Amino acid sequence: ETGVTQTPRHLVMGMTNKKSLKCEQHLGHNAMYWYKQSAKKPLELMFVYSLEERVENNSVPSRFSPECPNSSHLFLHLHTLQPEDSALYLCASSQVAGSSGNTIYFGEGSWLTVV
Amino acid sequence: AQSVTQLDSQVPVFEEAPVELRCNYSSSVSVYLFWYVQYPNQGLQLLLKYLSGSTLVESINGFEAEFNKSQTSFHLRKPSVHISDTAEYFCAVSGEPNAGKSTFGDGTTLTVKP
Numbered sequence: 001e002t003g004v005t006q007t008p009r010h011l012v013m014g015m016t017n018k019k020s021l022k023c024e025q026h027l028g029h030n031a032m033y034w035y036k037q038s039a040k041k042p043l044e045l046m047f048v049y050s051l052e053e054r055v056e057n058n059s060v061p062s063r064f065s066p067e068c069p070n071s072s073h074l075f076l077h078l079h080t081l082q083p084e085d086s087a088l089y090l091c092a093s094s095q096v097a098g099s100s101g102n103t104i105y106f107g108e109g110s111w112l113t114v115v
Numbered sequence: 116a117q118s119v120t121q122l123d124s125q126v127p128v129f130e131e132a133p134v135e136l137r138c139n140y141s142s143s144v145s146v147y148l149f150w151y152v153q154y155p156n157q158g159l160q161l162l163l164k165y166l167s168g169s170t171l172v173e174s175i176n177g178f179e180a181e182f183n184k185s186q187t188s189f190h191l192r193k194p195s196v197h198i199s200d201t202a203e204y205f206c207a208v209s210g211e212p213n214a215g216k217s218t219f220g221d222g223t224t225l226t227v228k229p
Contacts, residue, residue, distance in 0.1 A: 101147030
């Protein structure tokens with residue numbers, strides 16, 4: 001069991017659907033992240049929230065919309081996705097400017113399949 | 116700016132053989148270095164890290180890595196691997212002033228064969 005919980009673990013959605021991925025961290029961290037992991041591709045940083053403000057976007061398509069209502073919760077809203085968006089979406093958290101050197105704690109991931 | 120290069124994308128080894136997974140980094144500031152492991156169908160988890168002090172760091176399951184500043188390397192080693200070590204391994208770096216940003220390597224798939 002990790003300190004970062006993601007739901008759902010698996011999601012299948014059509015290209016016209018709207019769905020959301022949810023993440024919750026129980027570690028008291030002040031930064032949260034969304035990463036995308038596709039087969040045969042490097043880990044891609046999508047969004048970073050530090051102290052609940054989005055500090056990095058990395059040119060992610062607008063069909064992905066993050067929301068961070070507080071330091072413990074992070075959402076990724078999905079709409080009109082494409083089949084190539086099928087991937088493992090990893091949520092993570094860390095304590096920025098602490099003594100851990102920004103050790104990142106990952107959730108188990110949400111497997112997304114777009115049909 | 117910082118970057119990480121994992122020199123091997125796949126490393127196949129036989130059970131009980133030694134293994135080394137190579138990682139080189141570049142950074143203009145002091146660094147913190149990490150190895151993360153991802154077992155099949157799971158998220159990444161921290162394996163070990165170097166923040167300061169002794170340049171040799173160890174994990175609880177027998178892996179070790181040595182920070183070599185002159186060679187800008189942080190190679191991961193284990194003297195005798197098990198089938199259960201089969202996983203993908205990621206090297207990462209973070210450092211001031213971007214302590215909030217970690218850069219990951221592309222990953223090395225370790226496959227341990229019986």
